Every structure is written in structure tokens, then in C-alpha cells.
Amino acid sequence: MENLRELYQEVILDHNKNPRNFRKMEAPDGFAHGDNPLCGDQIDVYLVVKDGVVDDVSFDGNGCAICTASASMMTIALKGKTEAEATALFDSFHHALTEDKPYPEDVPLGKLKVLAGVKDYPVRVKCATLAWHTFDAALKKLQGNISTE
Amino acid sequence: MNNTAQYDVVSIRNDFPILGKQIHGKPLVYLDNAASSQHPVQVxxxxxxxxxxxxxxxxxxxxxxxxxxxxxxxxxxxxxxxxxxxxxxxxxxxxxxxxxxxxxxxxxxxxxxxxxxxxxxxxxxxxxxxxxxxxxxxxxxxxxxxxxxxxxxxxxxxxxxxxxxxxxxxxxxxxxxxxxxxxxxxxxxxxxxxxxxxxxxxxxxxxxxxxxxxxxxxxxxxxxxxxxxxxxxxxxxxxxxxxxxxxxxxxxxxxxxxxxxxxxxxxxxxxxxxxxxxxxxxxxxxxxxxxxxxxxxxKIGLSAIAAHEHGLLEYATMELKQIDGLRIIGEADQKAGLVSFVLDTVHPHDIGTMLDAEGVAIRTGHHCAQPVMERYKIPATARASFGMYNTFQEIDVLAKAIDKTIGMFA
Missing domain, CATH: 3.40.640.10 (Type I PLP-dependent aspartate aminotransferase-like (Major domain))
Incomplete structure (x- = not known):
């Protein structure tokens, strides 16, 4: 069990216990609901975008430690990012967890790196990426809504 | 063979080749029988x-x-x-x-x-x-x-x-x-x-x-x-x-x-x-x-198997109830050999991964019974389910692994 410390690092356990930006937003610009039917994880992601920049992002729902910590850390990482930067970060994070090749260093993961250990637990990858996929869906819905094309 | 005292779990285990397997360097403790059981060499x-x-x-x-x-x-x-x-x-x-x-x-x-x-x-x-x-x-x-x-x-x-x-x-x-x-x-x-x-x-x-x-x-x-x-x-x-x-x-x-x-x-x-x-x-x-x-x-006898599993169920219920922050979901008077549970501090999915590291195979999730989860207002449970080859020592391994899990998430 001790070798699971690589997966359940202190930072992850801390974010699980005290998730940041864990709140519902009453009037978000963007919103999406994400489900992992395999394990029952459910997450709602709320999004406020001002002038193309993620001004606020929060989540609530119910998930395992990996899911909750990943969502919590995601909200911190995303705040202040432009929409394009946010999408690039999602791609980079997704790459780090699912691809054998090293992820492109031009979009550094920063603190999100502690979640890279999840890659060694393939059935748990979906836990770590659920919040991100949900964020991506919220952003795409928002972009779709305001698109005039 | 209706007497549990005569129940020869060791020779039963010897008929199931997979039970000799090691998982992550630990002896396999297979407690996922309600999902699917293992196969004796005769099958x-x-x-x-x-x-x-x-x-x-x-x-x-x-x-x-x-x-x-x-x-x-x-x-x-x-x-x-x-x-x-x-x-x-x-x-x-x-x-x-x-x-x-x-x-x-x-x-x-x-x-x-x-x-x-x-x-x-x-x-x-x-x-x-x-x-x-x-x-x-x-x-x-x-x-x-x-x-x-x-x-x-x-x-x-x-x-x-x-x-x-x-x-x-x-x-x-x-x-x-x-x-x-x-x-x-x-x-x-x-x-x-x-x-x-x-x-x-x-x-x-x-x-x-x-x-x-x-x-x-x-x-x-x-x-x-x-x-x-x-x-x-x-x-x-x-x-x-x-x-x-x-x-x-x-x-x-x-x-x-x-x-x-x-x-x-x-x-x-x-x-x-x-x-x-x-x-x-x-x-x-x-x-x-x-x-x-x-x-x-x-050949083993279903009554003997049922009696053995009932013993396992009673022992597991007693052991798990002693664990602080553990709640058993489903406490019907008449129960068959499985224990569904949740922990205050650890999500079932994490319990599953932690126990796996100890060689203990359980199932976590909604068990294809989402209305049951919704009834008890929980997203999922961890479930240990017993078969004819499980032992009391394996329940001890399970309980110890749950204790360790709680410790790590404390």
C-alpha cells in the first residue's frame, strides 16, 4: 500500500479533503455536467469568462480522491487563463495522463504534475480527467452559444 | 457435509488454481464473487x-x-x-x-x-x-x-x-x-x-x-x-x-x-x-x-457452502463494524455472503485501489443498482462478497487493509 504514495501524494490528499473552489455558481456563463458511469463519479463545472479570460471557475459534485483533487487543482490552474491557454493546458494534461510520449513542454503542467502518477493506474485516468472533460464541455457550450457563425 | 467444522476450505482452495496467484506481490484475496466467481480445475x-x-x-x-x-x-x-x-x-x-x-x-x-x-x-x-x-x-x-x-x-x-x-x-x-x-x-x-x-x-x-x-x-x-x-x-x-x-x-x-x-x-x-x-x-x-x-x-454441498459463507458474513460484519467511520449499507435480517460499505473519509473508488495494492479484490461502484445508491443517498459502495473458498484469515486481511486505507487518508 505504501507504493500508492506515488498516486495519492500529500497534495492530492489535501485537495481531496479541502477542495478549492468547491461551490455551485448561481449564474455562471458556462456550465456542464460530467459523469463517469463506471464508478458513479458526478461533477458539475461552472465557468465565468470575461473578455476571453477564465475569470472564475468552480465545481461541485461527488467523486473519488483523484477526481476531487484533480477538479480542485484544475480550478486553480485555469483561473486567469485565456480560453486558448485553458484548452492547451487541458490537451497537455490529457496527453501527460494518456500518452507514453512526454507531453509538449511548451505548455508546462506546473503543480498539476503531481497527478501524472495516475497514468500508471489506467482505470483511474478517467477519474483525473473527468473535471477537465467537463470544463472543456462547458467552455465549448459557451463558445457555441456566443458564436454568431 | 453439513457441519462447518468438517468444511475443508483448504482442499477446496486447492481446486481453484487462480487462488494461488500473487497480486502486487501479495497473496490474492478474492472477494469479488458477487461480480463473478473463480473456476475449479474440474470446470x-x-x-x-x-x-x-x-x-x-x-x-x-x-x-x-x-x-x-x-x-x-x-x-x-x-x-x-x-x-x-x-x-x-x-x-x-x-x-x-x-x-x-x-x-x-x-x-x-x-x-x-x-x-x-x-x-x-x-x-x-x-x-x-x-x-x-x-x-x-x-x-x-x-x-x-x-x-x-x-x-x-x-x-x-x-x-x-x-x-x-x-x-x-x-x-x-x-x-x-x-x-x-x-x-x-x-x-x-x-x-x-x-x-x-x-x-x-x-x-x-x-x-x-x-x-x-x-x-x-x-x-x-x-x-x-x-x-x-x-x-x-x-x-x-x-x-x-x-x-x-x-x-x-x-x-x-x-x-x-x-x-x-x-x-x-x-x-x-x-x-x-x-x-x-x-x-x-x-x-x-x-x-x-x-x-x-x-x-x-x-459435491461440496450447497448447505455446507451456505453455512461456511454465513460464518464469513457474521465474522466480516463484526470485524468491519469495529472500524471507526465505516458504515455497512444493507443490514437485512436475512443476508447472503456480502458486505457493502462506505467510509466517512475515503471514496469507494479509492478504497478499491488501496485494497488492490494489498492483493484484496473487491468491487466498488454502483453495482448496476443505481436506484439502490440513490435510495441510500450515496454515490457508490465498496463491496466484499464471499465464495465457498474464502477464509476467516482473508477477512482479517480485508479489515487490516481498510484500517491502513483510513490511516493513509487521515
């Missing part, structure tokens, strides 16, 4: 022997191998008949599993019969496979699905059952043993009450046949469904028992080879039972493997 050998020296397609073959394979397949049916004490061989239909069996009843029995305003009665503790086929048939016919609620302890609210059972009810379909809670339902009472109103009953026996002796004639159930792979047999094989009178009146479920007597473009004459419901080349090896599994279970 593995029966399948190996078939493919090495006895295999051919069955029925209508004039050559020796086909006759041998046909005999082995029909011998397996005879084993099933004896195992559940069906009145005759042709009341035993081979299906691909419990799910397939329930869908067969939904489409061949219920669908032609149901009209708008009719009702199917199930319970809140059903597996999705005993919910969705009925939702589908209700959508097709305009009938309505009614659900018997469950108590906080995880028992059926029998007074509500009595109220919901009405002249509109056309079929009761109820699980014998809940896969998520372990509750053993009073199916004899349910069957008698339904029959008093002329309503037939299907029993989902996926979780019961490995743990409880079942006698379909004594129960007087109209249909009984179960799977091979939870009974130490192969996957892809299951059984639907049905009363002859009902099965004869039902149209075939699927059309194809073997389920016909004669085919012409003017019309087709269906085969007799049980072949009417076994279209296409069946799972020959699966049936033969299931036959071998049943023989194995009968």
Missing part, C-alpha cells in the same frame, strides 16, 4: 477435454463426435434440472446469462400479453438487468412499471408490496438475493401472495443459486433466472427455468436454426421445448462447463 478440465477430444456442433449430427457433444450438452441440462429440482428437462432453457433470461421473459411472455394500464411489479433493489428489460417492454406496450420500496435496513416493505399487487399487475419480477445489499428476499411469501391474485412471478436468482439451495417446485415460481459465471462456471451461459405450460404458450424469442421443426417460405413450424428458445448454435462449452460447476458445488 476448466471439462472445457479443455471437450475441445481436446469431444467437440462438435450438437443436434442433428450423425457422426460420433456430434452425438458425444450432444450427450454432454444435454447431460449439463440434466445437471441443472436436478440442481434446481425442475419437474422436467425441457423446462430448463440455456441462455447467455441472467440478463438474457429476463429479456426473454420480457419479450416472449410479457410483451404479447401487456396492454395499456397493465403493470409489472419489481422492487427498488433490482439490478439494472431486472429494471431495464421491463422499462423497454412498458415502452413497447404502454404498461407501467411499479416499484416496491425498501427500508433503511435494506428489506422489502412487504405491506407496500401487498398494496401494489393489484388486478392490474401482470407479472412480479423480483430479485432473490440483492447484489448491492445482500438482502435475501422472502420470495416464497411473495410468490404465494402473487399467485393468490393469479399473478406469475419471475425470480432473478443470479446471486442466490451460488449460496442458497433452490427448489423451483417448492417455491412454485413461474420463472427462475440465473448465470453460470457466479456459480463457479463459465461466462456466457445462464439458465431460464420456466413452467412448461407458460413456456409452451409463449412465442419464440429469437428465430433461427435449431428452434424450428420445419421451415418453408409459406410458414415455419417451431420446435418443441426447450429448443424453441435456443435458436442458433448454443454455448456448448459454456453449458458443459456449467454442468461441471454444478457437479462440483453439489
Amino acid at each position: 476448466i478440465d471439462a472445457i479443455k477435454e471437450l475441445y481436446e477430444s469431444g467437440y462438435s456442433n450438437i443436434h442433428r449430427g450423425v457422426h460420433q463426435l456430434s452425438q458425444d457433444a450432444t450427450k454432454a450438452y444435454e447431460d449439463a441440462r440434466a445437471s441443472v434440472r436436478g440442481f434446481i429440482n425442475a419437474d422436467c428437462m425441457h423446462e430448463v432453457l440455456f441462455t447467455s446469462g441472467t440478463t438474457d433470461a429476463i429479456n426473454l421473459v420480457a419479450q416472449s411472455y410479457a410483451r404479447p400479453l401487456l396492454q395499456k394500464g397493465d403493470e409489472i411489479l419489481i422492487t427498488h433493489m433490482e439490478h439494472h438487468s431486472n429494471i431495464v428489460p421491463w422499462q423497454m417492454v412498458c415502452e413497447q406496450t404502454g404498461a407501467e412499471l411499479k416499484v416496491v420500496p425498501i427500508s433503511d435496513k435494506g428489506e422489502l416493505e412487504m405491506d407496500r408490496f401487498a398494496e401494489l399487487l393489484s388486478e392490474r399487475t401482470k407479472l412480479v419480477s423480483v430479485v432473490h438475493v440483492s447484489n448491492a445489499l445482500g438482502s435475501v428476499n422472502p420470495i416464497k411469501t411473495i410468490i404465494d401472495a402473487a399467485h393468490a391474485k393469479g399473478v406469475p412471478v419471475l425470480v432473478d436468482g443470479a446471486q442466490s443459486v451460488p449460496h442458497i439451495p433452490v427448489d423451483v417446485q417448492a417455491l412454485d415460481c413461474d420463472f427462475y433466472a440465473f448465470s453460470g459465471h457466479k456459480l463457479y462456471g463459465p461466462t456466457g451461459i445462464g439458465v431460464l427455468y420456466g413452467k412448461e405450460k407458460l413456456l409452451n404458450a409463449m412465442p419464440p424469442y429469437r428465430g433461427g436454426g435449431d428452434m424450428i421443426l420445419s421451415v418453408s417460405f409459406e410458414g415455419t413450424t417451431y420446435n418443441t421445448l426447450p429448443y424453441k428458445f435456443e435458436a442458433g448454435t448454443p454455448n456448448i462449452a459454456g453449458a458443459i462447463g456449467l454442468g461441471a460447476a454444478i457437479e462440483y458445488v453439489q
Whole structure:
């Protein structure tokens, strides 16, 4: 069990216990609901975008430690990012967890790196990426809504 | 062998090759039997022997191998008949599993019969496979699905059952043993009450046949469904028992080879039972493997297995209850060998990963019973389920691993 410390690092356990930006937003610009039917994880992601920049992002729902910590850390990482930067970060994070090749260093993961250990637990990858996929869906819905094309 | 003191769990374990395996450098503690059980060498050998020296397609073959394979397949049916004490061989239909069996009843029995305003009665503790086929048939016919609620302890609210059972009810379909809670339902009472109103009953026996002796004639159930792979047999094989009178009146479920007597473009004459419901080349090896599994279970004795597992259940319940922050979900007075639980501080999914690192295989999630999770307002549970080969020492390993998990998340 001790070798699971690589997966359940202190930072992850801390974010699980005290998730940041864990709140519902009453009037978000963007919103999406994400489900992992395999394990029952459910997450709602709320999004406020001002002038193309993620001004606020929060989540609530119910998930395992990996899911909750990943969502919590995601909200911190995303705040202040432009929409394009946010999408690039999602791609980079997704790459780090699912691809054998090293992820492109031009979009550094920063603190999100502690979640890279999840890659060694393939059935748990979906836990770590659920919040991100949900964020991506919220952003795409928002972009779709305001698109005039 | 009805005395637990004589129960030789060591020699049973020796029959299951996989139990000697190490997982992450720890001895495997396999507590995921409610999802699927492991296989004794007798089952593995029966399948190996078939493919090495006895295999051919069955029925209508004039050559020796086909006759041998046909005999082995029909011998397996005879084993099933004896195992559940069906009145005759042709009341035993081979299906691909419990799910397939329930869908067969939904489409061949219920669908032609149901009209708008009719009702199917199930319970809140059903597996999705005993919910969705009925939702589908209700959508097709305009009938309505009614659900018997469950108590906080995880028992059926029998007074509500009595109220919901009405002249509109056309079929009761109820699980014998809940896969998520372990509750053993009073199916004899349910069957008698339904029959008093002329309503037939299907029993989902996926979780019961490995743990409880079942006698379909004594129960007087109209249909009984179960799977091979939870009974130490192969996957892809299951059984639907049905009363002859009902099965004869039902149209075939699927059309194809073997389920016909004669085919012409003017019309087709269906085969007799049980072949009417076994279209296409069946799972020959699966049936033969299931036959071998049943023989194995009968050799150990289901009463002895049930007594052993009951001991494990009581011990595990006692051990787990001592763990701070652990809550058992499902505390029915009558329970079969599984414990569903949640921890205050650790999500079931994390418990599963942590226990796996200790070699302990449990299942985590909603167990294909989302309405049960919603009933108890939990997203998921961790579930340890016992089989004939589990030991008291393995329960100790489980309890210790849960303690360690809590420690790490503290």
C-alpha cells in the first residue's frame, strides 16, 4: 500500500479533503455536467469568462480522491487563463495522463504534475480527467452559444 | 457435509488454481464473487477435454463426435434440472446469462400479453438487468412499471408490496438475493401472495443459486433466472427455468436454426421445448462447463457452502463494524455472503485501489443498482462478497487493509 504514495501524494490528499473552489455558481456563463458511469463519479463545472479570460471557475459534485483533487487543482490552474491557454493546458494534461510520449513542454503542467502518477493506474485516468472533460464541455457550450457563425 | 467444522476450505482452495496467484506481490484475496466467481480445475478440465477430444456442433449430427457433444450438452441440462429440482428437462432453457433470461421473459411472455394500464411489479433493489428489460417492454406496450420500496435496513416493505399487487399487475419480477445489499428476499411469501391474485412471478436468482439451495417446485415460481459465471462456471451461459405450460404458450424469442421443426417460405413450424428458445448454435462449452460447476458445488454441498459463507458474513460484519467511520449499507435480517460499505473519509473508488495494492479484490461502484445508491443517498459502495473458498484469515486481511486505507487518508 505504501507504493500508492506515488498516486495519492500529500497534495492530492489535501485537495481531496479541502477542495478549492468547491461551490455551485448561481449564474455562471458556462456550465456542464460530467459523469463517469463506471464508478458513479458526478461533477458539475461552472465557468465565468470575461473578455476571453477564465475569470472564475468552480465545481461541485461527488467523486473519488483523484477526481476531487484533480477538479480542485484544475480550478486553480485555469483561473486567469485565456480560453486558448485553458484548452492547451487541458490537451497537455490529457496527453501527460494518456500518452507514453512526454507531453509538449511548451505548455508546462506546473503543480498539476503531481497527478501524472495516475497514468500508471489506467482505470483511474478517467477519474483525473473527468473535471477537465467537463470544463472543456462547458467552455465549448459557451463558445457555441456566443458564436454568431 | 453439513457441519462447518468438517468444511475443508483448504482442499477446496486447492481446486481453484487462480487462488494461488500473487497480486502486487501479495497473496490474492478474492472477494469479488458477487461480480463473478473463480473456476475449479474440474470446470476448466471439462472445457479443455471437450475441445481436446469431444467437440462438435450438437443436434442433428450423425457422426460420433456430434452425438458425444450432444450427450454432454444435454447431460449439463440434466445437471441443472436436478440442481434446481425442475419437474422436467425441457423446462430448463440455456441462455447467455441472467440478463438474457429476463429479456426473454420480457419479450416472449410479457410483451404479447401487456396492454395499456397493465403493470409489472419489481422492487427498488433490482439490478439494472431486472429494471431495464421491463422499462423497454412498458415502452413497447404502454404498461407501467411499479416499484416496491425498501427500508433503511435494506428489506422489502412487504405491506407496500401487498398494496401494489393489484388486478392490474401482470407479472412480479423480483430479485432473490440483492447484489448491492445482500438482502435475501422472502420470495416464497411473495410468490404465494402473487399467485393468490393469479399473478406469475419471475425470480432473478443470479446471486442466490451460488449460496442458497433452490427448489423451483417448492417455491412454485413461474420463472427462475440465473448465470453460470457466479456459480463457479463459465461466462456466457445462464439458465431460464420456466413452467412448461407458460413456456409452451409463449412465442419464440429469437428465430433461427435449431428452434424450428420445419421451415418453408409459406410458414415455419417451431420446435418443441426447450429448443424453441435456443435458436442458433448454443454455448456448448459454456453449458458443459456449467454442468461441471454444478457437479462440483453439489459435491461440496450447497448447505455446507451456505453455512461456511454465513460464518464469513457474521465474522466480516463484526470485524468491519469495529472500524471507526465505516458504515455497512444493507443490514437485512436475512443476508447472503456480502458486505457493502462506505467510509466517512475515503471514496469507494479509492478504497478499491488501496485494497488492490494489498492483493484484496473487491468491487466498488454502483453495482448496476443505481436506484439502490440513490435510495441510500450515496454515490457508490465498496463491496466484499464471499465464495465457498474464502477464509476467516482473508477477512482479517480485508479489515487490516481498510484500517491502513483510513490511516493513509487521515
